[in-house]
Amino acid sequence: MRVLRRARPTGSPRVARVVVCLAFVSAWPAAVVTVAAPATDTPQAVVAAVAEPGPGTAGRRAPGLDLLLSRPYLPPDLDQGVFDELWTVWEERARSRAERASPEERRRLAMERYGLTPHPDDPSRSMQYVVDATGAWTMSCLACHQGQVDGRAIPGLPNAGYALETLTEEVRLVKLKQRKAFGHMDMGSLFLPLGTTNGTTNAVMFGVALMRHRAPDLSIVQRPPRFDLVHHDMDAPPWWHYRKRRSLYADGFAAKGHRILMQFLLVKENGPDKFRAWEDDFRAIERWIGSLEPPRWPWAVDTARADRGRGLFLRHCADCHGTYDAADPTRETYPDRIVDIAEVGTDRVRFDALSPRERGELNASWFGHMGEDAATMKDRESPAGYVAPPLDGVWASAPYLHNGSVPTLWHLLHPAARPAVWKRTATGYDRDRVGLEVEAFAAMPAAADGGSLAPAERRRHFDTSKPGKRASGHDFPDVLDEDDKAAVLEYLKTL
Ligand code: HEC
Numbered sequence: 001m002r003v004l005r006r007a008r009p010t011g012s013p014r015v016a017r018v019v020v021c022l023a024f025v026s027a028w029p030a031a032v033v034t035v036a037a038p039a040t041d042t043p044q045a046v047v048a049a050v051a052e053p054g055p056g057t058a059g060r061r062a063p064g065l066d067l068l069l070s071r072p073y074l075p076p077d078l079d080q081g082v083f084d085e086l087w088t089v090w091e092e093r094a095r096s097r098a099e100r101a102s103p104e105e106r107r108r109l110a111m112e113r114y115g116l117t118p119h120p121d122d123p124s125r126s127m128q129y130v131v132d133a134t135g136a137w138t139m140s141c142l143a144c145h146q147g148q149v150d151g152r153a154i155p156g157l158p159n160a161g162y163a164l165e166t167l168t169e170e171v172r173l174v175k176l177k178q179r180k181a182f183g184h185m186d187m188g189s190l191f192l193p194l195g196t197t198n199g200t201t202n203a204v205m206f207g208v209a210l211m212r213h214r215a216p217d218l219s220i221v222q223r224p225p226r227f228d229l230v231h232h233d234m235d236a237p238p239w240w241h242y243r244k245r246r247s248l249y250a251d252g253f254a255a256k257g258h259r260i261l262m263q264f265l266l267v268k269e270n271g272p273d274k275f276r277a278w279e280d281d282f283r284a285i286e287r288w289i290g291s292l293e294p295p296r297w298p299w300a301v302d303t304a305r306a307d308r309g310r311g312l313f314l315r316h317c318a319d320c321h322g323t324y325d326a327a328d329p330t331r332e333t334y335p336d337r338i339v340d341i342a343e344v345g346t347d348r349v350r351f352d353a354l355s356p357r358e359r360g361e362l363n364a365s366w367f368g369h370m371g372e373d374a375a376t377m378k379d380r381e382s383p384a385g386y387v388a389p390p391l392d393g394v395w396a397s398a399p400y401l402h403n404g405s406v407p408t409l410w411h412l413l414h415p416a417a418r419p420a421v422w423k424r425t426a427t428g429y430d431r432d433r434v435g436l437e438v439e440a441f442a443a444m445p446a447a448a449d450g451g452s453l454a455p456a457e458r459r460r461h462f463d464t465s466k467p468g469k470r471a472s473g474h475d476f477p478d479v480l481d482e483d484d485k486a487a488v489l490e491y492l493k494t495l
């Protein structure tokens with residue numbers, strides 16, 4: 001199998017040379033099981049916000065959320081027996097600690113390690129995976145799209161703690177010990193990097209690789225043409241932006257709609273018939289995503305300072321990011337502007353990783369309603385740069401920028417002071433700088449023996465010197481002095 005390499009400027013990321021066509025080959029039989037919803041009544045405080053039915057829902061959980069929590073759309077990734085033994089392959093110290101712990105405490109440690117949150121119906125399992133009656137765990141959209149701040153799960157918040165690569169590696173080791181069959185992620189991750197830093201994933205390239213194995217009507221192509229992949233990690237955007245956005249993704253090229261949300265289900269076990277059968281489910285899921293409200297800053301705000309910040313924001317930021325009005329959201333504006341890559345100056349690997357052809361083909365496929373949206377998307381097929389996103393609930397959605405390279409809003413407002421390498425504390429939230437509580441380093445730290453860190457520990461560090469991970473650019477705040485920056489920071493808490 002040959003994979004073409006695209007000419008690339010120096011410093012751009014490693015281009016995949018591996019046989020990606022084998023990726024996502026599954027050793028599992030295509031198993032789509034319906035779940036008997038467990039009727040335990042043990043919601044935890046941390047997940048209450050997600051699980052609670054919203055106002056006007058007559059006490060029922062939104063159908064879209066219910067589907068995400070209960071219906072598996074992919075083959076399973078692991079089973080309860082594997083999950084409960086993961087600690088046996090952890091590095092020393094973590095392993096001894098787990099060995100001494102009770103089974104409940106071990107599960108808590110495992111959830112913390114992999115960035116999972118307890119399920120509202122059964123806190124012994126995670127919200128990010130659907131678990132069926134046989135104990136099979138299947139990754140859901142919430143794996144990347146359900147996170148927490150300060151121990152509280154917020155609906156639609158990206159999962160800034162998800163350790164997909166570490167989880168997959170460790171699942172594979174435990175399956176070897178238990179002589180269990182590998183699943184599609186275990187195999188796929190041998191060919192495709194899943195994410196080099198916890199909280200960010202190579203999701204865009206999964207999409208490109210999988211799409212290459214499909215015709216426009218989603219029928220499976222047996223021998224896909226040669227193609228290349230520019231691996232890079234992305235931070236998922238908050239789902240509560242969905243209703244304001246005209247189009248999707250960091251460069252805004254994709255048409256909105258329930259079908260485009262199904263891209264992540266393109267494993268070979270899911271033939272075109274499945275996509276058609278699940279359309280109604282994804283209409284409900286899209287309705288739920290489109291109904292999400294940004295979370296409100298739960299702590300005190302210096303209102304005089306925030307008011308001053310509002311004026312500065314209107315003058316220096318609103319042209320790109322729009323205007324906000326918590327009292328009357330109908331008065332808000334959002335320009336949905338695509339800013340030229342040279343002007344915004346942030347990392348351009350994501351921008352260069354997709355060709356106009358790839359963008360066009362996605363919109364011309366079943367996902368883009370077979371080209372139905374093509375006319376409205378014409379101006380977005382070859383975007384000039386990145387979309388200036390809405391900033392609703394921005395206090396909660398750290399880290400910042402499309403690649404998640406900037407840990408707090410304070411650092412976003414101080415481009416020269418952004419850390420070269422940072423590591424977040426377990427689940428710490430930094431209320432002063434507004435974002436992730438982090439430890440900063442001038443360069444990647446070494447292991448105690450002077451060698452490089454073990455992979456699981458390395459992935460806890462965000463290294464901005466790596467391709468696709470630069471934290472530079474978006475220098476717009478530098479027109480402000482220190483006092484003004486403090487005022488804008490206070491105002492951003494209120495959005
Ligand atoms: C492995 C992680 C991962 C999984 C699983 C995942 N996503 Fe995403 N999602 C992302 C990333 C990363 C982006 C940003 C891509 C970009 O901007 O180029 C994204 C973007 C999106 C967006 C666009 C938001 C915007 O404002 O542009 C929506 C909507 C979305 N995902 C829905 C879903 C749904 C529905 C599922 C399940 C069927 C899902 N995602 C599964 C990582 C994931």
Ligand code: HEC
Pocket residue numbers: 250313316317318319320321339343344346347386387388389391394397399400401402403409412474476477488
């Ligand atoms: C010329 C347009 C433009 C101006 C002016 C501008 N921004 Fe931005 N901003 C962008 C773009 C484009 C991005 C996305 C960049 C990326 O993800 O690489 C962005 C990203 C951000 C983010 C990160 C959002 C997230 O969820 O990751 C914040 C916060 C932000 N801007 C705040 C501000 C503030 C505050 C000001 C005014 C001082 C400002 N911006 C001025 C275009 C602009």
